[in-house]
Amino acid sequence: MIPLSWYLILAAALFCIGTYGVLARRNAIAILMGVELMLNGVILNLLAFWRYGEPTTAVGQAFAAFIYAVAAAEVAVGLALIVVIYRSRRTTDIDQINLLKW
Amino acid sequence: MDPRQPLELLTVLIPLPPFLAFALIVLFFNRWKRLSHSIAIGAMGISFLMAQFVFWTVVGRGGETLYEHPIAVSIPWLPSADVALEMGIFVDPLTAITLFFVSITCLAIFIYSVGYMHGDPRYSRFFAYISLFATGMLGLTVSDNLLVLFIFWEIMGLCSYLLIGFWFEKPSAYRAAIKAFLTTRIGDVIMLIGIAYLYAQTGTLSFDAILRNEEVLHELAITPSVIPTLSVAAAVGLLIFAGTVGKSAQFPLHVWLPDAMEGPTPVSAMIHAATMVSAGVYLVVRMFPLLSVGLEHAAGTPPMEAMAVIGTFSAVFAATIAVAQNDIKRVLAYSTISQLAYMVAALGIGAYIAAAFHLVTHAFFKALLFLGSGSVIIGTHHEQDMMNLGGLRKRMPVTFWTFLAGGLALAGFPIITAGFWSKDEILAHAWAHNPTVFWALAAGALLTAFYTMRQICLTFLGRPRSHHAEHAHETGWVMTGPLVVLALFAVFFGLVGVPEDFPVLGEVTRALFHGNWFHHFVGATLGEAPEALPFNPVPVALSVGAALLGLLGGWLVYGWRPLAEGQPDPLLRWLGPVHTVLRNKYYIDEFYGLALIRPALWLAKEAYEGIDRGLIDGILHGFARLGELWGILNRWIHRYVIDGGMVDGSAKLVGLVGREFRQALQTGQVQHYLVSVLFFLCTFALLYLLYLGVTP
Numbered sequence: 151m152i153p154l155s156w157y158l159i160l161a162a163a164l165f166c167i168g169t170y171g172v173l174a175r176r177n178a179i180a181i182l183m184g185v186e187l188m189l190n191g192v193i194l195n196l197l198a199f200w201r202y203g204e205p206t207t208a209v210g211q212a213f214a215a216f217i218y219a220v221a222a223a224e225v226a227v228g229l230a231l232i233v234v235i236y237r238s239r240r241t242t243d244i245d246q247i248n249l250l251k252w
Numbered sequence: 253m254d255p256r257q258p259l260e261l262l263t264v265l266i267p268l269p270p271f272l273a274f275a276l277i278v279l280f281f282n283r284w285k286r287l288s289h290s291i292a293i294g295a296m297g298i299s300f301l302m303a304q305f306v307f308w309t310v311v312g313r314g315g316e317t318l319y320e321h322p323i324a325v326s327i328p329w330l331p332s333a334d335v336a337l338e339m340g341i342f343v344d345p346l347t348a349i350t351l352f353f354v355s356i357t358c359l360a361i362f363i364y365s366v367g368y369m370h371g372d373p374r375y376s377r378f379f380a381y382i383s384l385f386a387t388g389m390l391g392l393t394v395s396d397n398l399l400v401l402f403i404f405w406e407i408m409g410l411c412s413y414l415l416i417g418f419w420f421e422k423p424s425a426y427r428a429a430i431k432a433f434l435t436t437r438i439g440d441v442i443m444l445i446g447i448a449y450l451y452a453q454t455g456t457l458s459f460d461a462i463l464r465n466e467e468v469l470h471e472l473a474i475t476p477s478v479i480p481t482l483s484v485a486a487a488v489g490l491l492i493f494a495g496t497v498g499k500s501a502q503f504p505l506h507v508w509l510p511d512a513m514e515g516p517t518p519v520s521a522m523i524h525a526a527t528m529v530s531a532g533v534y535l536v537v538r539m540f541p542l543l544s545v546g547l548e549h550a551a552g553t554p555p556m557e558a559m560a561v562i563g564t565f566s567a568v569f570a571a572t573i574a575v576a577q578n579d580i581k582r583v584l585a586y587s588t589i590s591q592l593a594y595m596v597a598a599l600g601i602g603a604y605i606a607a608a609f610h611l612v613t614h615a616f617f618k619a620l621l622f623l624g625s626g627s628v629i630i631g632t633h634h635e636q637d638m639m640n641l642g643g644l645r646k647r648m649p650v651t652f653w654t655f656l657a658g659g660l661a662l663a664g665f666p667i668i669t670a671g672f673w674s675k676d677e678i679l680a681h682a683w684a685h686n687p688t689v690f691w692a693l694a695a696g697a698l699l700t701a702f703y704t705m706r707q708i709c710l711t712f713l714g715r716p717r718s719h720h721a722e723h724a725h726e727t728g729w730v731m732t733g734p735l736v737v738l739a740l741f742a743v744f745f746g747l748v749g750v751p752e753d754f755p756v757l758g759e760v761t762r763a764l765f766h767g768n769w770f771h772h773f774v775g776a777t778l779g780e781a782p783e784a785l786p787f788n789p790v791p792v793a794l795s796v797g798a799a800l801l802g803l804l805g806g807w808l809v810y811g812w813r814p815l816a817e818g819q820p821d822p823l824l825r826w827l828g829p830v831h832t833v834l835r836n837k838y839y840i841d842e843f844y845g846l847a848l849i850r851p852a853l854w855l856a857k858e859a860y861e862g863i864d865r866g867l868i869d870g871i872l873h874g875f876a877r878l879g880e881l882w883g884i885l886n887r888w889i890h891r892y893v894i895d896g897g898m899v900d901g902s903a904k905l906v907g908l909v910g911r912e913f914r915q916a917l918q919t920g921q922v923q924h925y926l927v928s929v930l931f932f933l934c935t936f937a938l939l940y941l942l943y944l945g946v947t948p
Contacts, residue, residue: 173930174923181923244921244922244923245921247922248921
């Protein structure tokens with residue numbers, strides 16, 4: 151069987167790629183995609199610990215299903231926000247979206 | 253129980269009814285005028301009856317008995333340490349005769365006031381004041397020691413002030429009130445010093461314990477006082493006499509009395525006849541044993557010499573001023589000073605009984621004259637200038653005849669007036685003891701007769717010199733009634749004091765009153781009546797001559813050919829500048845104004861400006877300024893150090909730092925925030941791993 155550490159390394163790699171995308175990309179949609187990658191990394195982590203820890207119950211799968219549902223809703227909200235921002239500012243460039251500045 | 257007890261109780265109660273009347277009117281009945289005067293007169297009537305009852309009872313007992321057993325009762329009043337100041341009553345013959353004339357004149361004046369004050373807006377208040385005044389005089393008369401006497405003396409001083417300034421709308425009236433109060437105050441303060449000195453020396457102020465005790469008097473007479481050459485008795489006597497000088501308006505404190513004429517006329521009668529000025533003379537008569545102690549070794553004691561000099565001088569001095577006055581009441585005011593001076597001079601030469609006699613007769617005829625002049629004033633609608641009167645004889649007959657009786661008594665018209673007998677007795681004593689005093693007093697008598705005749709002629713004879721005099725009318729019975737009663741006394745009262753060896757009349761009075769009743773009765777005050785002077789026709793003839801000459805002179809100048817309207821006083825032409833000096837009262841008022849009042853005002857002003865405004869206010873303002881400076885300093889420290897440096901400063905610092913941080917960190921870029929989130933997350937994770945971390 152593939153050792154646990156491999157899964158964990160893959161999950162960390164996914165998370166780091168997502169984080170980089172969130173921090174470095176200019177396009178808001180790309181940032182959203184980064185967020186999804188981070189989520190996937192987290193879910194992979196969760197499932198790997200479940201499979202190697204307590205495989206007899208379906209807790210890990212249940213949590214993964216919940217997280218997917220929440221992530222889908224979150225992406226829907228995030229995309230809706232981006233659409234609204236785009237409509238008002240005609241851009242999705244994150245550098246120009248500085249409304250949070252006081 | 254002592255059978256004399258009820259009489260003592262009655263005497264204690266004599267001053268009370270007028271005081272109750274005062275309180276009732278002031279507190280409750282101020283609004284009801286008729287009720288007010290009814291209460292006042294009723295109360296005075298009760299006092300009158302009690303006083304007369306006491307008087308006639310003691311007359312029945314006789315002077316010597318009364319001397320042996322005076323009506324006296326006293327209670328401790330102000331206990332202090334092991335002594336107590338007492339208050340009480342003391343009735344000896346002098347008190348009895350004073351009660352007699354005070355109660356009669358007061359009652360007459362009360363009744364008369366109903367007419368005189370009719371229609372006055374402060375009618376009730378007037379009756380309240382004169383009731384209090386009567387309380388003062390009656391209380392003073394019956395008091396048994398100097399302290400209580402002084403209290404009543406001051407009550408009268410207060411009433412005098414209130415009544416002289418009764419019409420306080422007039423500036424002249426309130427000025428006169430202040431003048432009277434302050435002038436008498438000078439005498440009163442000196443007198444109080446005398447009383448205190450006496451108390452310090454003897455430990456008592458009781459008349460009984462001092463005046464009727466030979467040992468005490470002798471002790472006082474030989475003890476030297478703080479002033480070298482004066483014994484204690486002499487020093488105290490002089491100090492107490494100063495009170496009389498103020499109260500009885502003797503030179504040099506006489507200036508208040510003529511101005512006091514600003515008060516309503518019944519007040520003038522009250523103050524200048526029955527009560528206050530009499531109280532001054534009453535005091536020295538009462539204190540005579542003290543004033544004269546040591547007399548047997550010398551011609552006169554220092555207080556007596558002072559009295560003789562001041563009395564004689566004031567008698568002539570005031571009489572000369574009276575000659576040149578045109579105001580009907582001012583003439584009487586100066587004649588009062590003059591007549592009181594006769595009494596003082598009489599005491600000064602030792603004529604004790606003569607002084608007391610003149611005190612009584614003067615009270616009657618001077619009250620009569622004042623009330624008569626008040627009747628004239630009412631009858632002529634407040635015309636007081638004699639130059640504008642005249643011809644009132646037919647228009648006001650009752651007033652005329654009673655005024656004539658009073659005037660003749662004042663002038664000392666022989667035989668038929670009371671004034672003659674009393675004045676003659678003073679002159680007889682002066683002739684026997686001191687010729688200088690005699691000639692001065694005789695000259696005074698001449699002047700008195702002259703100005704009295706002048707007054708009568710100008711007021712009542714000739715033709716009216718003004719519209720008011722033309723339409724004068726007689727006043728009602730409430731005013732003329734008291735005049736008639738007082739006129740009877742002014743004429744007949746002298747008969748009780750006719751010298752026993754006076755030709756013809758001496759025999760008559762011997763039959764009526766067992767000789768010179770007044771002499772025996774009042775003389776008993778001193779224990780043993782002094783020997784009556786043998787009858788001497790020379791002074792009698794001289795005094796009769798002076799009186800008649802003065803009256804004749806007055807008649808020739810003013811009565812024979814009466815002044816026409818607008819015609820000046822003939823004296824004006826004959827006396828020239830002297831008349832001006834007399835009319836202006838020797839410029840004494842002006843002199844006092846210049847010598848005393850102006851410097852006093854100047855001093856007050858300087859003290860006000862310099863000490864009060866400059867020093868005291870300066871200190872206060874200095875403190876205030878200091879506080880202000882301190883406040884300014886505090887404010888500066890507060891604003892710039894506390895507020896600026898610490899409170900606001902720290903806030904500003906935080907603000908500044910915050911602004912800098914904000915500009916540096918808060919970019920609005922979500923990614924920047926996320927970087928910092930990541931940074932701190934990593935940092936904390938690292939720290940966690942390092943310190944708590946996974947140490948399997």
